[in-house]
Amino acid sequence: MRILSLIVLSLFSSINVSARQNAQLMFDQANTLLEENNFMGALESYRNIEKIGEISGPLYLNMGITSIEIDSLGLAKFYFLKARNFSATKSTADEAIEYVSSQFSRQSAMLPKLPWDRAVNNLKVGIGASGIFILGFIMISISVIVIIFNWFKPIPIPKKPTIITTAALLSVLTVVLAFYVDYVDQRYKDGVIIVKEIPVTTQPADNADLVSIAYEGYSITVDTFTSENADGWYYIRLGNGQFGWIKISGSKIL
Amino acid sequence: MIKTGKSIGFICTLIFAIVFTGNSPAQDISVSASLSESNIFTGESVRLDVTISGQGLNSIDRPQIPAVEGLRWLSGSTNQSTNYSYINGRPSVAYTYGYSFIAQNPGEYTFPSLSIDINGVQYTTKPLSFKVLDPSTIDEGNANRSPDIYVRLEPSTTEPVVGEQVIASIVLYFKNEVEVSSYQPSPGWKAEGFWKEDLENRQQARTTSTLIGGVRYQRAILLQTAIFPTKSGELTLSSFEVVVQVRNRNRRRDIFSFGLGQERKELQTLPVSLDVSPLPETDAVYSGAVGKFQISRSINLEKAFVGESIEITTDIIGQGNIPLIVKPEYEFPESLELYDPQESSSITRNNQQIGGSKSFTDIIIARNEGEYIIPEQQFAYYDPDRRRYSIVTLPALTFEAERDPRLVNTESNEYRFDVQPITGLANWEPAQSDPLLRKGWIWMLLVLPVFSLGIAFVVKTYNDRMDNDSAFARAQKAKDNAFEELAYAVQTSEIKNGYHFIEKSLFQFVSDKLDLPKAGLSTDKITQVIEIKTDKDTAKELKRILDKCETISYAPNTSQETLQSDIEKARELIKKIGRLL
Numbered sequence: 101m102r103i104l105s106l107i108v109l110s111l112f113s114s115i116n117v118s119a120r121q122n123a124q125l126m127f128d129q130a131n132t133l134l135e136e137n138n139f140m141g142a143l144e145s146y147r148n149i150e151k152i153g154e155i156s157g158p159l160y161l162n163m164g165i166t167s168i169e170i171d172s173l174g175l176a177k178f179y180f181l182k183a184r185n186f187s188a189t190k191s192t193a194d195e196a197i198e199y200v201s202s203q204f205s206r207q208s209a210m211l212p213k214l215p216w217d218r219a220v221n222n223l224k225v226g227i228g229a230s231g232i233f234i235l236g237f238i239m240i241s242i243s244v245i246v247i248i249f250n251w252f253k254p255i256p257i258p259k260k261p262t263i264i265t266t267a268a269l270l271s272v273l274t275v276v277l278a279f280y281v282d283y284v285d286q287r288y289k290d291g292v293i294i295v296k297e298i299p300v301t302t303q304p305a306d307n308a309d310l311v312s313i314a315y316e317g318y319s320i321t322v323d324t325f326t327s328e329n330a331d332g333w334y335y336i337r338l339g340n341g342q343f344g345w346i347k348i349s350g351s352k353i354l
Numbered sequence: 355m356i357k358t359g360k361s362i363g364f365i366c367t368l369i370f371a372i373v374f375t376g377n378s379p380a381q382d383i384s385v386s387a388s389l390s391e392s393n394i395f396t397g398e399s400v401r402l403d404v405t406i407s408g409q410g411l412n413s414i415d416r417p418q419i420p421a422v423e424g425l426r427w428l429s430g431s432t433n434q435s436t437n438y439s440y441i442n443g444r445p446s447v448a449y450t451y452g453y454s455f456i457a458q459n460p461g462e463y464t465f466p467s468l469s470i471d472i473n474g475v476q477y478t479t480k481p482l483s484f485k486v487l488d489p490s491t492i493d494e495g496n497a498n499r500s501p502d503i504y505v506r507l508e509p510s511t512t513e514p515v516v517g518e519q520v521i522a523s524i525v526l527y528f529k530n531e532v533e534v535s536s537y538q539p540s541p542g543w544k545a546e547g548f549w550k551e552d553l554e555n556r557q558q559a560r561t562t563s564t565l566i567g568g569v570r571y572q573r574a575i576l577l578q579t580a581i582f583p584t585k586s587g588e589l590t591l592s593s594f595e596v597v598v599q600v601r602n603r604n605r606r607r608d609i610f611s612f613g614l615g616q617e618r619k620e621l622q623t624l625p626v627s628l629d630v631s632p633l634p635e636t637d638a639v640y641s642g643a644v645g646k647f648q649i650s651r652s653i654n655l656e657k658a659f660v661g662e663s664i665e666i667t668t669d670i671i672g673q674g675n676i677p678l679i680v681k682p683e684y685e686f687p688e689s690l691e692l693y694d695p696q697e698s699s700s701i702t703r704n705n706q707q708i709g710g711s712k713s714f715t716d717i718i719i720a721r722n723e724g725e726y727i728i729p730e731q732q733f734a735y736y737d738p739d740r741r742r743y744s745i746v747t748l749p750a751l752t753f754e755a756e757r758d759p760r761l762v763n764t765e766s767n768e769y770r771f772d773v774q775p776i777t778g779l780a781n782w783e784p785a786q787s788d789p790l791l792r793k794g795w796i797w798m799l800l801v802l803p804v805f806s807l808g809i810a811f812v813v814k815t816y817n818d819r820m821d822n823d824s825a826f827a828r829a830q831k832a833k834d835n836a837f838e839e840l841a842y843a844v845q846t847s848e849i850k851n852g853y854h855f856i857e858k859s860l861f862q863f864v865s866d867k868l869d870l871p872k873a874g875l876s877t878d879k880i881t882q883v884i885e886i887k888t889d890k891d892t893a894k895e896l897k898r899i900l901d902k903c904e905t906i907s908y909a910p911n912t913s914q915e916t917l918q919s920d921i922e923k924a925r926e927l928i929k930k931i932g933r934l935l
Contacts, residue, residue, distance in 0.1 A: 123780075123782045124779065124780065124782065127780060128777075131775065131777040134775055135777075150785065153784055153785045154782040154783070154784065154785065155782070155783060155784075155785045156780040156781055156782050156783065157776075157780070157781075158775075158776035158778075158780040159780060161773070161775065161776055162775040162776060162777075165773060165774075165775050166775075168771065188780075188781065189776070192773055195772075195773055196771070196773045199771045199773070229790055230790065230793075233790060233796060233799075234799075237799045237800075237803075240803045241802075241803055243803075244803040244806055244807050247807065247810075248806065248807065248810040251810060251811075251814045252810075252814065252817075275800070278790065279790055279791070282789055282790040282791075283789075286789050
């Protein structure tokens with residue numbers, strides 16, 4: 101059994117190592133194309149790395165730079181936003197985003213987020229849903245250990261039931277919070293408009309009433325759950341708080 | 355009635371010509387002669403047309419017809435027509451004199467040149483060759499089998515090169531006895547593998563006579579289209595459909611037909627294959643031009659500011675595949691920024707030839723000061739007549755860029771993009787991000803505390819009951835205590851003591867298990883209780899062992915082996931009762 105486990109483990113490790121080596125090789129080839137000013141070829145090669153399931157900050161940063169070269173600023177902003185999620189490229193990506201944002205002909209007004217949304221977003225970006233869950237699990241485990249210990253050897257502390265109940269309740273709430281943050285993360289995705297302009301409509305139909313026009317580089321929030329009700333359309337929230345539908349081809353989800 | 359003398363119209367025409375033309379130069383005048391047939395059967399008639407045209411026709415002598423070998427002139431059949439037109443804003447007139455002949459003896463002959471005096475100057479026509487054929491050489495069977503009317507697709511060449519203009523003519527052939535009153539080409543003809551441009555077609559098709567397989571047909575070109583092959587290899591022109599209204603002059607009219615014998619025929623050409631050759635390689639810039647062209651290149655500014663747009667215009671004018679010509683790619687200095695080029699074109703369709711002009715404008719911007727040179731360029735186009743490339747040298751273009759002093763202060767506020775790509779090693783990580791609910795380890799961690807808590811609770815409850823419930827505690831310990839007594843039985847060397855321990859263990863087990871008082875229990879009572887709680891066989895076995903324990907003193911032949919056997923039976927019985935209770 102132990103040998104079998106070792107074999108499975110080593111096989112899994114070798115697959116992971118192989119995938120990373122392939123990704124690095126493809127990355128080097130794509131960089132060569134970029135240096136040769138073959139921008140379309142380079143972007144295609146970078147996308148192929150993404151397709152095999154391997155990502156990195158430098159990958160998205162280079163994709164953003166390539167997109168600028170092919171004069172697709174919306175796409176460039178999209179990739180720089182992705183590069184910002186990696187610590188290795190965060191500061192460079194911020195600098196690039198500042199440049200790209202200055203190049204758009206139209207700038208979107210941005211409403212500040214509500215405190216609750218901002219807190220959830222900070223939790224999502226910071227510790228993440230998995231991190232919150234692990235924290236909750238540790239708290240639950242400590243509570244359970246204390247409860248069990250108290251069953252067999254009572255602990256001499258004042259207001260013991262209150263403390264144990266409060267600790268257990270907080271632990272459960274932390275786990276519930278982890279699932280909520282994960283739900284928000286799965287349902288609401290940040291996105292960027294990548295075409296010159298695209299109509300935002302009240303319904304997912306070409307002839308529906310117009311809500312607004314979204315221009316290249318606008319940041320949007322996509323409700324993926326509601327969007328499942330209409331093939332080929334996203335239900336979005338614009339930076340100014342307006343809601344509407346846009347065609348999928350006009351935007352990219354982070 | 356055929357007019358043979360000078361008509362009043364002719365005199366008026368002369369006056370008209372004199373008044374409006376004045377003293378026009380003699381070189382405006384042209385004289386030509388043509389025969390309606392060049393292959394004529396003996397006995398057939400043939401017509402000679404002599405045409406005199408020009409803008410200064412003051413006096414014309416009617417052409418005198420000499421004796422022509424092989425033909426007999428029908429002197430009474432001469433006629434004349436006049437046609438007026440404006441050429442370059444000036445009136446022009448054309449006189450046509452028609453003469454009819456009958457073919458005589460078979461052979462090859464030449465119609466001699468005619469001499470005509472116009473404005474006192476002698477003009478001559480070119481001699482015309484013709485053949486007189488023997489009708490007996492016609493294969494009557496073949497003539498009868500040949501169709502009365504058919505249509506053909508006739509390309510001007512079947513072996514063009516890629517991009518060469520080919521004129522595809524839709525030609526109608528019909529016998530003399532067939533009268534075509536109208537025709538209607540079917541729309542939607544597609545020439546796959548070709549670029550197609552319609553030519554200017556005549557409103558009414560003109561017919562000529564021709565012999566095919568010894569049969570005389572009238573030949574009419576219905577329409578013509580210019581096609582340009584876009585790829586090499588064997589390309590096929592699909593069938594073309596034409597609907598014609600015909601009437602057979604020889605057929606007896608149906609007295610009940612009010613359509614005057616007209617018949618609607620749907621004709622279709624056979625597909626025609628063309629063997630298209632690829633163009634040879636060339637070192638010069640080639641952008642797909644095939645034909646005859648004049649090519650030039652120019653720049654709109656010789657001095658410009660940094661950041662100002664400059665236009666490099668390439669003009670291509672001539673005859674050929676204008677629509678298929680693509681923008682020539684030039685080698686620009688790297689420090690120039692290139693913007694989307696502009697393109698414009700116009701097409702002409704004169705004289706069965708597609709032509710026109712095409713203009714490409716490259717828009718460039720200098721980002722730095724200095725003198726820029728766009729190098730000389732060899733531009734090639736393929737000349738199908740000469741079957742080779744013609745090379746045009748486009749001279750080098752030069753311009754100078756200088757900084758606009760008005761923009762000095764604004765540049766410092768511009769954003770600059772200084773981010774460089776990362777080309778070294780990168781830290782790779784998996785891209786997937788499943789929801790928490792789909793992760794197995796999440797569920798494992800969720801279950802673990804609950805499971806632990808459950809087990810601890812069960813243990814705690816058991817311990818509490820053992821401490822507080824004596825009956826439960828006796829029942830839980832009954833088996834262990836009974837086996838402890840049996841262990842003494844195993845260890846003892848005396849048979850009587852051994853059976854005593856067996857009896858004691860059974861009594862203790864049943865009383866503990868059923869929470870009965872130890873004092874006052876008898877074999878019968880215990881057996882009754884066990885019979886009630888379990889079954890008869892178990893009670894019977896219990897009673898047998900207990901009876902043996904009580905009567906062992908009267909059993910002198912009992913051995914150690916029998917004791918061991920009974921100990922084992924007692925152990926099994928205890929287990930069985932433990933399971934049943």
